[in-house]
Amino acid sequence: MLNDAIDLSQVRRALVIRLMHHGDVLLTSPVFTVLKSHAPHIEIDALVYHETREMLTLHPAVSHVFTIDRNWKKLGAWQRLRHELALYSSLKARGYQLVVVLNSSNRTTALVRLLKPRWSVVPDMPGSGRFFRKTFSHRHGLPPANTRHIVEMHLDALRRLGVYPAEDETRLAIVAGDEAERTVRRLLAGNEVRPGRFILVHPGSRWFYKCWPADKMAGLVNALHEQGWQVVLSGAPSAEEAAMIQAVKAGLGRPAVDLSGQLSLKQLAALIAQARLFVGVDSLPMHLAAAVQTPVVALFGPSRDKVWGPWRVAHRQVSLDLPCRPCNLAGCGGGERSECIERIPVRQVLAAVESLLAETEPRQAC
Numbered sequence: 001m002l003n004d005a006i007d008l009s010q011v012r013r014a015l016v017i018r019l020m021h022h023g024d025v026l027l028t029s030p031v032f033t034v035l036k037s038h039a040p041h042i043e044i045d046a047l048v049y050h051e052t053r054e055m056l057t058l059h060p061a062v063s064h065v066f067t068i069d070r071n072w073k074k075l076g077a078w079q080r081l082r083h084e085l086a087l088y089s090s091l092k093a094r095g096y097q098l099v100v101v102l103n104s105s106n107r108t109t110a111l112v113r114l115l116k117p118r119w120s121v122v123p124d125m126p127g128s129g130r131f132f133r134k135t136f137s138h139r140h141g142l143p144p145a146n147t148r149h150i151v152e153m154h155l156d157a158l159r160r161l162g163v164y165p166a167e168d169e170t171r172l173a174i175v176a177g178d179e180a181e182r183t184v185r186r187l188l189a190g191n192e193v194r195p196g197r198f199i200l201v202h203p204g205s206r207w208f209y210k211c212w213p214a215d216k217m218a219g220l221v222n223a224l225h226e227q228g229w230q231v232v233l234s235g236a237p238s239a240e241e242a243a244m245i246q247a248v249k250a251g252l253g254r255p256a257v258d259l260s261g262q263l264s265l266k267q268l269a270a271l272i273a274q275a276r277l278f279v280g281v282d283s284l285p286m287h288l289a290a291a292v293q294t295p296v297v298a299l300f301g302p303s304r305d306k307v308w309g310p311w312r313v314a315h316r317q318v319s320l321d322l323p324c325r326p327c328n329l330a331g332c333g334g335g336e337r338s339e340c341i342e343r344i345p346v347r348q349v350l351a352a353v354e355s356l357l358a359e360t361e362p363r364q365a366c
Contacts, residue, residue: 004138005162006098006119008039014098015091015115017047017108019068021206022265023284024150025055026291027311028102029173031154034165035100036061045094054265058175066091091115100157101136104128109135121157146304146326151311171312172291176270184263184270191232191257196362198230199353200275200294201256203248204241205283209331209338212281212299212349214244218251219346220279224353225254232275234268234285235260277357279349281341282308289313295360297352301341302327314360316352320344 014035018028025048032044043063046056050067057065066087072080088111096115101108101122112120112135124139125132133139140160142153151172155165176184188195203217221231233248233256235241245260263271269288272278278289278296282303289296289310296315304326309317319325325340332339 002160002162006138008042008163010118011039011042011097013043013045013063013094013096014100015045015047015094015096015117016100016102017111018102019047019049019105019108020052020103021284022052022055023287023308024103025049025052026172026174026284026287027150028154029056029059029291030151030165030170031100031102031158032056032059032061033171033173034155034158034169035163037166037169038163042098043094045091045096047091055174058177059173060175064094088114098161102154102157104132112136119161121160123153123157145328146306148307149309149311150307153307171293172287174269174288174291176266176273176292180264180266180270183267184274187259187262187271188274191259193230193232193257195274196276198232198257198275199224199277199279200232200234200272200289201248202234202278202280202283202285204235204244205281206236207330208240208244209336210281210283210301210303210341211244212344213342214247215251216342216344216346216349218248220349220353221248221256222251222253223346223350225252225256229276231256232271233258233260234263234271237261276362277353277360279353286310290315295356297349297356299341299344299349301325301338302329302331304328314356316356318344318349318352 016031018025035044045064046062047066050069053065053067056062072083096117099112099117099120104122104125109132120136121138122136123142138160140156205211224231235245272289272294273292275294278294280286281299286298290313293313296310296313298310298317300317300319305317320340322340331337
């Protein structure tokens with residue numbers, strides 16, 4: 001046992017902070033599950049960026065989701081200060097005994113100083129100053145690059161406090177909600193798509209240097225069509241992803257069902273939950289598939305796959321065995337295109353799909 005393990009019986013409320021992108025926030029979901037499992041009496045809140053809140057809303061272990069709107073910085077100084085003070089007042093009123101910071105920053109360090117919890121934990125940042133070290137009661141170590149999954153690194157914050165997760169507590173979790181599920185059922189019925197009998201293909205990512213070329217994705221969809229599979233395309237409502245979807249569709253021998261740009265994040269989660277299998281790249285939808293336990297075929301280029309790979313779900317990771325990957329760069333030489341993913345052949349991805357389909361049981365309609 002740790003000699004500085006915390007006494008969870010003395011914690012009434014806890015705050016978990018993760019100020020990053022959608023996928024990063026979804027990957028924190030096991031922290032809430034584990035903490036609630038080990039201390040059911042604790043009310044656990046989250047603090048995230050406003051646009052990522054749907055990753056945690058409706059999570060059964062989360063009491064309140066507080067948010068920071070990045071658009072505050074576009075306001076005048078006094079307006080921004082008013083929002084910041086209102087947030088601080090709301091958090092202070094909750095009276096946290098524990099704050100778990102999953103990515104450190106000057107903002108989170110200052111916030112912990114102001115909230116004055118009895119216990120707080122943060123990743124131990126090399127070279128951090130005395131102010132940082134004195135702010136937190138506990139700091140947990142970070143492993144070498146590309147050696148430990150980000151979910152385990154998040155859970156290391158709890159381990160440092162003396163809370164040791166059981167393996168069956170550490171799956172990702174997202175709750176789409178009844179409204180999102182009804183919407184998806186209507187969309188599938190309207191497009192004559194049978195739940196559990198289609199393959200969902202999501203070609204895009206926030207960062208296009210992680211993406212497979214559209215002509216190769218079209219080649220994969222054509223091969224799946226030839227095998228008798230119905231294919232549904234999804235994509236974010238951005239001009240860049242819309243253009244990629246159009247390029248994929250232009251290469252198809254027969255149409256696929258296109259639901260790109262039509263879904264909220266909750267609805268996308270509900271759609272993925274109805275699919276027989278998900279095909280995509282390192283992106284939020286890949287993590288949504290893991291959260292709803294839909295088998296995943298994920299293409300990886302420069303990303304650190306041991307950190308960001310599909311978590312606790314039947315899957316295949318497809319990549320090329322090149323000495324330079326994963327480099328974690330924004331394309332070769334920073335040029336926004338990654339040969340390590342662009343050169344993956346269609347046959348390699350198709351073989352991964354066929355293998356995973358054979359391995360997994362058919363999904364039942366919900």
